[in-house]
Amino acid sequence: MIIGERIIQAAKEAVIGASSRFREDQLQAYYKALEIEEDEKSKWVLKQNIENALLASLNHSPICDDTGIPHIVLSIGNDEVVPGKIQSYIQQGIKEGLAELPGRPMAVIGNEMERLGQTLGMYDDPSKLEAAPVLLMEHQGKGIKITVLMLGGGPEIRGKTYRVFHKHDGQNVINEVIGWIKEGVSKLGCTPAVPFVGIGRTHFEASSYMLRAMYEANFNHQTDIEQQIVTEINKENVGSLGLGGNITSLGAFVRIAPQRASGVRIVSMRLGCSIDPRRHSVCLE
Numbered sequence: 297m298i299i300g301e302r303i304i305q306a307a308k309e310a311v312i313g314a315s316s317r318f319r320e321d322q323l324q325a326y327y328k329a330l331e332i333e334e335d336e337k338s339k340w341v342l343k344q345n346i347e348n349a350l351l352a353s354l355n356h357s358p359i360c361d362d363t364g365i366p367h368i369v370l371s372i373g374n375d376e377v378v379p380g381k382i383q384s385y386i387q388q389g390i391k392e393g394l395a396e397l398p399g400r401p402m403a404v405i406g407n408e409m410e411r412l413g414q415t416l417g418m419y420d421d422p423s424k425l426e427a428a429p430v431l432l433m434e435h436q437g438k439g440i441k442i443t444v445l446m447l448g449g450g451p452e453i454r455g456k457t458y459r460v461f462h463k464h465d466g467q468n469v470i471n472e473v474i475g476w477i478k479e480g481v482s483k484l485g486c487t488p489a490v491p492f493v494g495i496g497r498t499h500f501e502a503s504s505y506m507l508r509a510m511y512e513a514n515f516n517h518q519t520d521i522e523q524q525i526v527t528e529i530n531k532e533n534v535g536s537l538g539l540g541g542n543i544t545s546l547g548a549f550v551r552i553a554p555q556r557a558s559g560v561r562i563v564s565m566r567l568g569c570s571i572d573p574r575r576h577s578v579c580l581e
């Protein structure tokens with residue numbers, strides 16, 4: 297069995313990694329966008345984003361001031377035995393990672409209503425920020441994989457989870473999502489955007505498939521549906537930071553859950569920003 301201290305260290309490493317570096321496929325998507333972008337101002341922004349990410353990686357410092365809310369995906373090998381306190385160990389690692397990074401102090405003080413109204417302000421300590429509920433996955437063999445995703449605020453404002461009537465054609469669902477994205481992308485600010493979409497039978501399922509899209513996202517692999525979404529968004533000519541140009545989206549990621557006999561599909565769309573997905577995984581054996 298993997299001991300607690302290793303799990304704490306892995307979760308800490310995952311939170312710092314997710315917050316401070318672009319993955320290789322993300323960097324490649326940026327370099328590809330630089331080749332295609334024709335607008336000089338947007339080109340300049342793309343270059344700045346790359347430079348910012350490389351410097352953050354070098355210094356282990358946050359890519360963005362909005363360090364975001366940690367979301368954890370835990371994959372457990374079907375041959376592995378895990379300690380009962382595994383969630384507590386992961387939370388401890390997240391705490392230590394946020395303190396070391398440091399994350400932006402964002403935990404709100406008070407009881408339920410005080411937190412809702414933010415009437416008592418916030419804690420100065422970045423490690424007071426609690427992670428969102430864990431998404432559990434399984435893989436073959438032994439070991440565990442701890443993945444941390446950091447979700448910033450702008451994409452939450454422009455995201456949406458709602459029902460869509462398919463009218464017996466899946467394309468109607470995709471068209472509706474494209475409409476949502478087009479509506480939000482010029483207001484996002486930190487473009488190019490990276491939309492993540494989950495489609496399920498319930499709001500919970502749709503949201504968890506949206507998170508799964510973030511977890512599995514690889515800019516080197518785009519399905520026909522994802523490519524269609526990107527092509528449509530790029531027609532908006534929002535460019536980088538809204539300055540105009542032919543790259544408004546670096547990529548899109550869609551995950552479709554089992555569906556139910558019904559006229560309605562529940563769709564969760566998170567309009568990710570120019571640094572999404574902020575993700576890092578650590579595997580333990």
Ligand code: SF4
Binds near residue numbers: 486569570
């Ligand atoms: S939208 Fe993204 S890049 Fe912009 S401030 Fe928020 S997290 Fe940072």
